Amino acid sequence: MNCKAASFAAAFLLLAGMASAADYSVGDVQVVGPWARATPRGANVAAAYFKITNNGTVPDRLIGGSTKVASRFEVHSMVIEDGVAKMRPVEGGLEIKPRESVELKPGSFHIMLIGLTQGIQPGQRVTGTLVFERAGKVDIEFTVVAMGQGGPSQHSGH
Numbered sequence: 001m002n003c004k005a006a007s008f009a010a011a012f013l014l015l016a017g018m019a020s021a022a023d024y025s026v027g028d029v030q031v032v033g034p035w036a037r038a039t040p041r042g043a044n045v046a047a048a049y050f051k052i053t054n055n056g057t058v059p060d061r062l063i064g065g066s067t068k069v070a071s072r073f074e075v076h077s078m079v080i081e082d083g084v085a086k087m088r089p090v091e092g093g094l095e096i097k098p099r100e101s102v103e104l105k106p107g108s109f110h111i112m113l114i115g116l117t118q119g120i121q122p123g124q125r126v127t128g129t130l131v132f133e134r135a136g137k138v139d140i141e142f143t144v145v146a147m148g149q150g151g152p153s154q155h156s157g158h
Contacts, residue, residue: 027135028056036142038122046120048111048142051103054096060134061093067128071115078107122146
C-alpha cells in the first residue's frame with residue numbers, strides 16, 4: 001500500500017470510529033458522544049466527557065455513575081484559584097436545567113475515573129452507568145481516544 005492510500009485508510013478508520021459515538025436516553029435526559037482519554041502506562045486516573053441534554057420541564061442532576069475499569073466515578077469541575085487550575089468534586093451532583101444542555105469537556109465539567117483497575121487504550125470501548133436524580137440509570141459506552149486528541153463529539157457534529 002502506498003503512503004497516500006495508507007494515510008487515507010488511517011483517516012477513514014479514525015473518522016469511522018469517531019462517527020460511531022452513540023447517543024443514549026433515559027427519561028427526559030439524553031447523553032451524547034461519551035468519550036474518554038487514553039491513559040499512560042501506570043496511571044490510576046482517567047477523564048471522561050459527554051454532553052447531557054434535559055428535554056424535560058424540571059431540572060435533573062447527574063449524581064453519580066460507575067464503570068468496571070475504576071473503583072470510583074466522580075463528577076468534577078475545573079476552577080481557577082490564584083491562577084492555578086484545580087479540580088473539585090461537584091457536591092450534590094451536576095444540575096441540568098429544563099430544556100438546556102451541559103457539556104462535560106476538557107477544562108470544564110468532567111468525569112474522573114479514579115482507581116483504575118486497568119489502563120485504557122485508544123480504540124477501546126469502556127462501558128459505564130450514569131445515575132440521574134430523576135431520570136434514573138442509563139448504561140453507556142465511552143469511546144477511548146488518544147491522549148491530546150479531541151473527543152468524538154467534537155468531530156461528528158454533535
